[in-house]
Structure formats: structure tokens, C-alpha cells
Amino acid sequence: MLLLGSDFKALGVARSLGRRGVPLGVVDNLPRSGWFSRYVTRRFKWPGPMHGNEFLNFLLDVARRNGLEGWILFPAQDETLELVARNCDSLSKVYRLVTQPWSVLKWAHDKKLLHVIAGGAGVQHPRTWYPASEGEIRAMDIPFPAIVKPTISIEMQYAIGRKALPASDVEGLIQGYRRATAVVAPEDVMVQEVVTGASQYSVAAFCEDGHIVSAMTARRTRQYPIDYGLSSSFVEAVEAPHLIELSHRLLGRLGTTGMVEVEFIEDRRDGQPKLLDVNPRPFGWHTLCIASGLDLPWMQYGYAIGRRPTRVVPRYGLRWVRILTDIPAGAQSVRAGLISPLDYIRSLSGASVFSVLDARDPLPAAADLLVAARRLLLMTGRPTEARRTSHRGEPARLGASPGRPHVD
Template structure:
């Protein structure tokens, strides 16, 4: 296995000692985990298959880069190699991408002989991983979801009414995303639906294609319930509005997020999580349908999410809560306060400029939203090197996956 590595002490003062955390993925999401734990004196290692920014953090003690983490076997082998190389027995795993969550869940028993594995079992994770199961379980529980169709071939498309736009999306994100760089495609006419279905089935099997009604409204109607769940209850929780996303129509990632009070999201979220027998960190994405005012479930992410660092600024440090629980320590219940803002400027600014050019956003309105930002995805005064490193790799990220 080809690897590169660093092995330097974190510059955080005295470490509390004991098992640390192995973060699988070194993008800004992994950086947020490293900072959350590193600031508490908890040692952190990062494993990635890309050039990434988290290894530049002062809070990362070890880093290892491998050729790929796209398969379950490659991920499992890399985790064992990292444990052997750095002495990570008993450390807590933090996967940050769908495919690494799936790999850890599928090999949970084997990995648990070396690591602490907070990722739930595969029987639980696959309900979130495969959107066909997500929507079917949600509907059975009476949770509102957008209308969905599961065509097996082109002939099935004729049964889908085209009285409003639809989207074509994959049941399993990584089978589609790495090929297209898109989360979903829009179709406004039946001809477009047929064409997009043909394009999709050239990439993924027909039975992995979902056709779904397009819930109208922009990113400001994208909502989320985020939590650390244990024994069916939210130990820590946060509700947010995803005010801007990249791209604006079918956001692959949030770019500007604010905590808000949305108690209506808790009941359906917990109903689903209890049915799944879920433990750990989770984000459930919803969208408010402006036609009816109801919120509809879009997605379940069985891992940390891109803006999880917003939680710490709002009083709920999700990564720290999970690590603390894995160490067998008491974890206090907490709920995020409203009005705290998070931004990822590297994607928010260029996306806003595109929307301004299309007259979908006014420049002064955009600039006003940047006043009083509480936490950034990458920049931190006590840990500036990752932000400098990001400037160097942004062109590569833009080409490879559109940031």
C-alpha cells in the first residue's frame, strides 16, 4: 500500500491521553472533527485518499494518504494499516463519506476488534444509504416525503405524470455522484425525463434510478435536524435552515447555514431513527413544500455532516459528545441555540456570484448576510494553516468534483 504520513505532536498543550479519534476523510468536514477533539486535548489521526486540508491542522497528530477509499476492502485494509503504523488500538472511528460509512458498517465486527466503532450496523445504515429504503420506511411510518417513482425501464416512465417538474436521482449516491458530479438532474418535460433516464441508466442500473417530484422553493426552504442519538433519544440536537447551497438548485453541500428553532422536525426524525434502531451522529434533511407548508424528508446522512462545526458554536459539540460517550463518560443533554451562523466561503462566494449574474440574488443582500458570521468551515484564528492549504488545492477540487 502506497502511503504518505506525518507524525507530529498536536500543539495543544498537555493531552489528556487515552484513545483518540481516527477521522476517515480530511476535507473541511474532517477538519471540523479534528478541531473539535483536538481543542479538548484528544489526539487525532486523519486517513484520506485525496490531497486534503485536515492534515495541515495543528490538532492532527498523524495523517496517512492511501490510493483509494472507494471500496469496502480498501477502506478496511487502510484502517488496519493506520492502526498498525500509528498504534491506534481503541481509537474511535469517524467516517465522513457515504462509502466509508458503508465500509465501516459492513465490516463492523472485524473493525471493532481494533477500534471503537460508533457507526451503526449495516442493517441500520443501509436504510439511510439506499434512498429507496429511506423513502419506503418513512412512508410506512407516516412521514411526509416527495412523491417518488421507481421505474425499471423506459416503459415505466409513461406512468409518471408530468404536471410539474421532476428530478432524476440515484438511490445510492456514490454510484452516481463520482461519475457525474451531480446530486440530481431536473426534467421539465416527458422528453427530458426519457433522455435523463437514458443517461442515468448508462451510469447506474435502472433499478437504482429514482424519479421524484421537484419540491418547489430555493435553498432557504432546506431544513435539517441534526443530533447525537442514543437509546432512541436525542442527547444533543440542532435544527437549521440551509440558507444557501452549492449548486443553488440541487445542493451537493451547504454553503451558508443558520440555527433556528424548528420543533416540528423532531417528532418525524425520531420516529424514523427509533425504527432504524439508530445510534450516533445523524443529519436528516427536509424541505418545506411552499404549496402546502408541510416539511418533506429528502435525505438521511448516517455520519457527521459538512457544517457540524456550527453545533459547537451553538452549544452542541457533536464530535466531542460522540467521543465522550464512546469513552464511557457521562454526556450531558444539550440543544443548540438559535441564530448562530456558519459559512464555507470557498463555495458560497462563487455560487453567490453566479446567482447574482443570473439576477437571482442581489449583491447588497448577499453582503448583508455575511455580517456576524460565527464560524467558518475552514478559517480559524487558532489554526490558520488549513485555510492557506485550501487556497493551493481549490483549483484541483474545482476540476475534480466542483468543490
């Protein structure tokens, strides 16, 4: 299997499959924790952004030059997921793919399209508006607080390190809209109501043609940053069967095949779960699923080689923590009065699964710290605004130039 990306999500995949003897390689432009895993035997460094035509050429060349024809290609991050989906025809000539074509994947990947599917499935989501201009924002009856966010978040994350921009009034909303449209096209920007003071949950599942084969639920207790986190930092395996039913309706309409996470937020105003996102790829806390008996990477691998998935009954009660981000998330929560220092320390007691730390595979933890230090240096030198670039559109053409840079 060839993993596209080497962060802690890819590391979880590598450990799951490597312990079972599956040969593993990784491709990345910045070696991260998974790159240094003892289970990875082939490493391919790419000097540019992990999208676009040059990267597509590189992947095709890697297979042909290194005898990887027939290997499973497994994207572990959003931009590589989209690249593979948009270029299934060319990549499937040399690799086995676990990614569905763009004609299917786009309905989960793009939140504007996802909301159309959710409406048809009877799954609620926070109220959302799609203004085409600043003038339309002023004319809309939008309650505050609200947020501005892209329909596909990866470009803004890399450009300014944020998934969403909060606003408490119209002028703040206009400013957020301007920041967002400096990075993505106006038609790819949305405004959404803020669902406050609520718990966030996820459904993790393996699907075949939209049918959930096996699933489990979890509460995403903390994220970092704590307002609109880039990723979860503390997750607890708790039972929420009603969310599996909602996910079944949604994923059935999406026609999803493979491992997937469906994110919800519980609206305390009416007690109803509202859809936040769908991630049809390895997600941050998937190693909690593995520890609970639901090994999604192994199921994905088996499905790729023709083995039909069987139903698994997961165990509940374990916790997952990403120490590198949960400590600052805990500090932010204490400062905000959301939790006491003692309660934070108590939350870390009990049976836990770590995102990176593993005595049987120790090097990735050291690499994780080095990457975090690099990220901090990059953030201190990052400009406040970014030039607008876009890697979406037509499938990548061989030999064309890439778009925006990749920042870990």
C-alpha cells in the same frame, strides 16, 4: 481517533477533539484541509479509492503496524461510512466503532429504504417513483419538472459532479435516466417531483437507540450549485421545534445512535415539511452546532468511550458560511434574480462561523484553496459520461480488487 477523510467536515471534528487533547489521525487519498490541521498528529496516505477490499485491508494493517488498536474509527464521508458499516465484524477486532452495522445503517443510507421507514413514521417526502426501465418511465404519470437521482448519491456525485438531474419533460427524463444508469444500476435510480420555491431546513441531533438526546434546527439558506447543491454554503441557526418532533419519529424507527442530520424541504404548496435525506455522519455545517453549544463530535467521542450523553440546550442566532462555495452560490443567486448584490453582502454580516478559516489553525484554509483549484482542473477534464461501477453489495473481501476511482 482515526478520521476517514480530511475535508472540512473532518476538520471540524479534528478541531473539536484536538483542542481537548484527544490524539488524532487521518486517512485520505487526497490530503484536504483537515490533513493540515495542527491538531492532527498521525497521517496515513492511501493511493486508491476509499472503499473496497484493498482499502479495508489497509485500515486493518494501519492499526496493527502503528499501534492504533483500540482507537476510535470515525468515517467522515459517505463511502467510508458504508465500508465501515458493511465490515463491522472485521474492523471491530482492532478499532472502536461509532458506526452502526449495515443491517441498521442501510435504512438511512439508501433513500428507497428510507422512504419505507418515513411512511411508517408518518413523515412525508416528495413524491417518488422507481422505474425499472425507460418504458416504465413513459408509462408513469409523472408531473414536471422532475429529477432523476440515485438512491445512494455518492457514486453519481463522483462520476459527473451532480446529485440530481433535472427534467422538464418525458424526453429529458429519459436522458437523465440514461445518464444515471450509466453510473449506477437501474434498480438504484429514482424519479422525484421537484418541490420549488421552498426553504430547506435541517435537524442536527445526537441519538441513543433512536431517542434524541439533544438537538437543534437550522435553515440551509444557500447551497452550491443553487439548484441541486452538493452541499450547503450558508446556514442559519433558527428554531423550528416541529421538525425535531418529526425527526424523533423518524429516527426512533431507524434506531439511530450517534450524531445525525435530518434534511427537510418546506413545500410551499401545502406548507408541510418533506423529508429529503438523513446523514448519520459529520455533515457540512456541524461546526455551527459546536459554536451554538451542541458539540456533536465531542458527544460521539464520549459515547464511544462509555460516557453517557447529557441533554444540551443550544443557542440560536449564529450563521455558518463556507466562503469557497458561498461566493459562487451568491453569484448564481444574483444572476437568477433570487437576491440582490446588496442583500447578499448584508447576509454575510453579523456573527458567523467559518467552515475552514480559523486564526488558531491557519494552514487548512490554504489547503482548501489548493484542493478547490485541483477540483476545477479535474472538472474541466472530466468525460461527460462514466462507466458503470458499483462498490456496493457484499461486505468487502480481503485481497479483492477495488471498484471506481475516488474523485474529491
